[in-house]
Every structure is written in C-alpha cells, then in structure tokens.
Amino acid sequence: xxxxxxxxxxxxxxxxxxxxxxxxxxxxxxxxxxxxxxxxxxxxxxxxxxxxxxxxxxxxxxxxxxxxxxxxxxxxxxxxxxxxxxxxxxxxxxxxxxxxxxxxxxxxxxxxxxxxxxxxxxxxxxxxxxxxxxxxxxxxxxxxxxxxxxxxxxxxxxxxxxxxxxxxxxxxxxxxxxxxxxxxxxxxxxxxxxxxxxxxxxxxxxxxxxxxxxxxxxxxxxxxxxxxxxxxxxxxxxxxxxxxxxxxxxxxxxxxxxxxxxxxxxxxxxxxxxxxxxxxxxxxxxxxxxxxxxxxxxxxxxxxxxxxxxxxxxxxxxxxxxxxxxxxxxxxxxxxx
Amino acid sequence: xxxxxxxxxxxxxxxxxxxxxxxxxxxxxxxxxxxxxxxxxxxxxxxxxxxxxxxxxxxxxxxxxxxxxxxxxxxxxxxxxxxxxxxxxxxxxxxxxxxxxxxxxxxxxxxxxxxxxxxxxxxxxxxxxxxxxxxxxxxxxxxxxxxxxxxxxxxxxxxxxxxxxxxxxxxxxxxxxxxxxxxxxxxxxxxxxxxxxxxxxxxxxxxxxxx
Numbered sequence: 001x002x003x004x005x006x007x008x009x010x011x012x013x014x015x016x017x018x019x020x021x022x023x024x025x026x027x028x029x030x031x032x033x034x035x036x037x038x039x040x041x042x043x044x045x046x047x048x049x050x051x052x053x054x055x056x057x058x059x060x061x062x063x064x065x066x067x068x069x070x071x072x073x074x075x076x077x078x079x080x081x082x083x084x085x086x087x088x089x090x091x092x093x094x095x096x097x098x099x100x101x102x103x104x105x106x107x108x109x110x111x112x113x114x115x116x117x118x119x120x121x122x123x124x125x126x127x128x129x130x131x132x133x134x135x136x137x138x139x140x141x142x143x144x145x146x147x148x149x150x151x152x153x154x155x156x157x158x159x160x161x162x163x164x165x166x167x168x169x170x171x172x173x174x175x176x177x178x179x180x181x182x183x184x185x186x187x188x189x190x191x192x193x194x195x196x197x198x199x200x201x202x203x204x205x206x207x208x209x210x211x212x213x214x215x216x217x218x219x220x221x222x223x224x225x226x227x228x229x230x231x232x233x234x235x236x237x238x239x240x241x242x243x244x245x246x247x248x249x250x251x252x253x254x255x256x257x258x259x260x261x262x263x264x265x266x267x268x269x270x271x272x273x274x275x276x277x278x279x280x281x282x283x284x285x286x287x288x289x290x291x292x293x294x295x296x297x298x299x300x301x302x303x304x305x306x307x308x309x310x311x312x313x314x315x316x317x318x319x320x321x322x323x324x325x326x327x328x329x330x331x332x333x334x335x336x337x
Numbered sequence: 338x339x340x341x342x343x344x345x346x347x348x349x350x351x352x353x354x355x356x357x358x359x360x361x362x363x364x365x366x367x368x369x370x371x372x373x374x375x376x377x378x379x380x381x382x383x384x385x386x387x388x389x390x391x392x393x394x395x396x397x398x399x400x401x402x403x404x405x406x407x408x409x410x411x412x413x414x415x416x417x418x419x420x421x422x423x424x425x426x427x428x429x430x431x432x433x434x435x436x437x438x439x440x441x442x443x444x445x446x447x448x449x450x451x452x453x454x455x456x457x458x459x460x461x462x463x464x465x466x467x468x469x470x471x472x473x474x475x476x477x478x479x480x481x482x483x484x485x486x487x488x489x490x491x492x493x494x495x496x497x498x499x500x501x502x503x504x505x506x507x508x509x510x511x512x513x514x515x516x517x518x519x520x521x522x523x524x525x526x527x528x529x530x531x532x533x534x535x536x537x538x539x540x541x542x543x544x545x546x547x548x
Contacts, residue, residue: 139420140347140393143420143441143442144345144347144349144350144441145349146442147347147350147353147420147441147442147444148347148349148350148352148353149353150353150441150442150444150445151350151353151354151356151357151444151445151448152353152356152357153445154357154444154445154446154448155353155356155357155360158357158360159360172445176442176443176445179441179442180442183420183422183442192421193421193423193425193426196426197425201423201425204425205423205424205425208424208472
C-alpha cells in the first residue's frame, strides 16, 4: 500500500502529535516553566524526549493495529474479477472487525457471482431464443415461399413447350440451392431437433453431419439420461460440442473424434477427444486475444457457457498429442426462468 | 383417379400443391386443410386416397394427424411432406404410420411420383430419407442379434413399428389386448428403449420392416 499523507494511519498520528503538543504546552504553562531559566532546560529536554517516545510508541501500536487491514486489502486486490467465486477470503482473523469485513466481503462476492450467473444465463437464454426465432422464420416463412415457387415452377414446366424446359430446370435448381442454404443456416442458428427431440438426437445428427462434411470418423458414447437435463444445460452441451467440433474441423487435422456424454439428474460429464495436431495450452493463455495458436478457438466463450451452466471447462492438449475438451458439472442447478 | 387431400398451414404452399397436383390427368385435389384437426375431419368427410400432410402444423401436428388418420380412416394413405431431413424425422413419420416421406425441397421431382406410389399401396421415401435409413440399417447390420426377443415379441415389434395400435395388434395376432400389452412392456424392457421411434429404428435394423 502506498503511504500518502492522507492515509488513515498518517491522519491518526498527526492528530496524536497535535494533541500531545497541546497537552504539553498547557502543562508547561500551568507549571510556570520558563525556557530562559537554565536549570529548567533539563525539564524541557525530558518533556521533549517524552513527546518523541510517546509518538514512536503510538506509531508502532497503530501500525500493528492496522496491519490486518492492509493484509485484507492485499487479499482483495489479489482477486481475479473474472472468477470471483474462486477467491474467498479466509473467514478467521484474530481481529474482530477484520473478521466482519472479510465475511461481509465474501457475502458481497457471492451475491455478485450469483447476479452475474443469473444475468449471464438470462442473456444466454435471450440469445438462444432469438436464434430459435430466426431459425424458425427462415424455416417457416422463407422456405415455405420457396417451396411454393418450386411447386409452381414444376407445374409450369409440365405445361411448357420443350424450349423452355431447360430454363425452368435451371430456375428450380437455383430455388433448390437457396432452400438448402437456408436450411443449413437455420440449423447452425439452432437446430429444430434440439427442441423437437432433445439433446441426444440433436447431438447424433450433429456428429453425423460433421463426419460427412469433414471425413473425420466420429464415435459417440452416451450414458445415463442426458435428455432429462434442464434446457439451459442441454443447450450449453450442444453449443460446446458445436464449438469443439468446429475447432477440430478447422485446426486439428484429426482423423477421429470420440464424444462421451454421461449424465443423470445431478451431474454431467462431456468429453470430446481428437487425435489431431493439438497445441500448447500455455501459449494459448498468453495470447487469447492475439492471432497466436489459440486465437479464434472460442475457448473463452465455451468456458463462459460452462460456468453459466454451473460447471467447468477443461482443455488438455499438447502439440502432436491431440486435444481433449471436457465439461464437468458436479451439481446441475435449475435456474428459474 | 387418385383423390388427394392437401394439408399445410401455409396458403402459398397449398396453392402450389394444388396447382401441381390438379395438372396431373390422373389426380384431383378433393380438399384442403390448414391444420391437423381440419385434415383429420376432411379425411373422414371426403375419404381421399392420399392425404399429403405437412409435418409441422398448428393445433395438431402432421404426425399426430397421420396417427389419427391411420386409426380412423385406414383406407387413406398418408404422405408426409416436410422441411426436415434428419433421420429422426423420417423415423417419426414412419412410426406415425405414413406410407411416404417427401422433402419439400425435393417436392418438384418427388411429389407426383410419391402420390402415385403410395396410392398404389407401396412406400415412397425421398432419396435423402432412403440414404439416412440405409445408413442406419448398415450400421446396425454388423451388430448381431442377441437381444433375446421371442419370435412372438418380434412379431409385436414389427407391428408396433408399423404403427399398429395394441387393439389392432391383438386382432392381427389373435391375442388378447392384455397379452399384447405385456409383450410390449417386455420388448421395451429387453431392448432398453423408451419410445416407438427407437422401436422403428430397431425394426429397420433387424430387417423387420422395410425402410
């Protein structure tokens, strides 16, 4: 802590200096001491020494009394704002006030974390809801209109002279292509299977499509009842898997990916292992924002999703040793809507 | 003449369907419906040969409507029309008793064929659906049969997969409904399955029903 003139300890010492000086001045007046009289100078010297001694003792005592406060300040400064929950202050301190301060500070941290999770969850939900709506609109409105166009083009083609057929077929092909692109877009936004069938069927489809697109072999091991998890958690699992697979497809150069999901009412574990190139996780930590090896992996987003779902994300990798992304939720919480 | 009912909650799709179907010399559209409930009512009123149902409709989904039509108007063949090309949606369609499944984006080349095919009493699946179900069948092909189902239970599985109700299964196999119910419970228990879609998938894998 920097010592400035207006620090608490400085102010107390200054106040004490003034008080002692006034007391001594009054005492010397009352005793009728006179500095000009030579045999009274000894008395003055003793008084002066007494002042200095008093102040030293005062300073020493104050510093001792204030030490726990500075300790507390150092601890508070050491807290990582990104993970307030992981840095509780120790509850026990010999000084009662410090103890109280620690406790109320811990309480504050808890409330902040709770609020952060709640608002984060709400934001995530709002985002998913928006994506769902967009996907549905693409599906239900735009694609239905294209379906109608396709049907009418076919009807027209059946009644048209041969000369127009080629052009009509080309038109149908274009409509078809547009429909397919819209479907892919809608699926990326939010697959309807996630809402219609639940997590596992959506995951199976996602893996099949990933394998068909990239040629990477996939295997899925599922146990327990992942489909019974709360919707927020299902979405988190789906999105983390989506992001992890995207990374495998983009960076890993893997030939095989295995996905394990094990869940019951209380807890969940998800592991995504690939046999690809891997990377150096320590290099990743240093430059998540730059364009280093870890940039664009979306790990912080995955981590945030994991935290909001009440779990932890763990990424293990080594150059040449593949990558394992794990999500563990020890206690599945149900955040009220 | 093939008499066709079309049900879709989007007016533009219905008019497109009507335009194309009415153009065929051997087909006519006898009724239109904008949701599942109306589709069921129209089917009972008009007794069409083929009901073309959109999978997702308000009030009653196409799937539910297909089930109802299957039990209330068994002479009408159901053709599902859908945007979805996930395997599970095909299976749901078959499980609901549909005789065909056509993707909307392949409707231009498939729809008319599909209507004729199902009207003749055969099954029609869009290419994508066939491929997905073939994959399913091939994947399961290697895992050999060791599920300890009795021949009678296999018969029940086949009929469940073909969307027969317990009562219909009982009539077909000349059993009591109670016996059918206990067979059904055993089958689900032995296979560790939770819904009929999984049974359909299993039945395809075992070759009990054709994809």
